[in-house]
Amino acid sequence: xxxxxxxxxxxxxxxxxxxxxxxxxxxxxxxxxxxxxxxxxxxxxxxxxxxxxxxxxxxxxxxxxxxxxxxxxxxxxxxxxxxxxx
Numbered sequence: 001x002x003x004x005x006x007x008x009x010x011x012x013x014x015x016x017x018x019x020x021x022x023x024x025x026x027x028x029x030x031x032x033x034x035x036x037x038x039x040x041x042x043x044x045x046x047x048x049x050x051x052x053x054x055x056x057x058x059x060x061x062x063x064x065x066x067x068x069x070x071x072x073x074x075x076x077x078x079x080x081x082x083x084x085x086x
Contacts, residue, residue, distance in 0.1 A: 029072050037065025 039046055040061045047058035058064050 029069070029076060032072060033065040033069040036068040037061040039064065 038061060040059060047055050057067060
């Protein structure tokens with residue numbers, strides 16, 4: 001009988017596990033832009049109290065989600081740079 005560590009995993013469970021792991025790692029970067037991008041569809045009157053420039057950007061879910069994704073990626077990459085040993 002072989003030890004479980006020595007067994008070769010089947011391709012489908014291995015791929016499913018890999019997708020779950022990657023999704024869990026990037027959920028904090030992917031989910032917020034998707035949520036912000038859905039705001040104009042779900043609650044179209046949400047941003048009417050904001051200044052005109054913000055209303056223009058928030059009117060489009062694509063632009064709002066893109067700006068959120070860029071800002072989050074900048075924040076995450078900055079955090080990674082500061083935690084690396086010198």
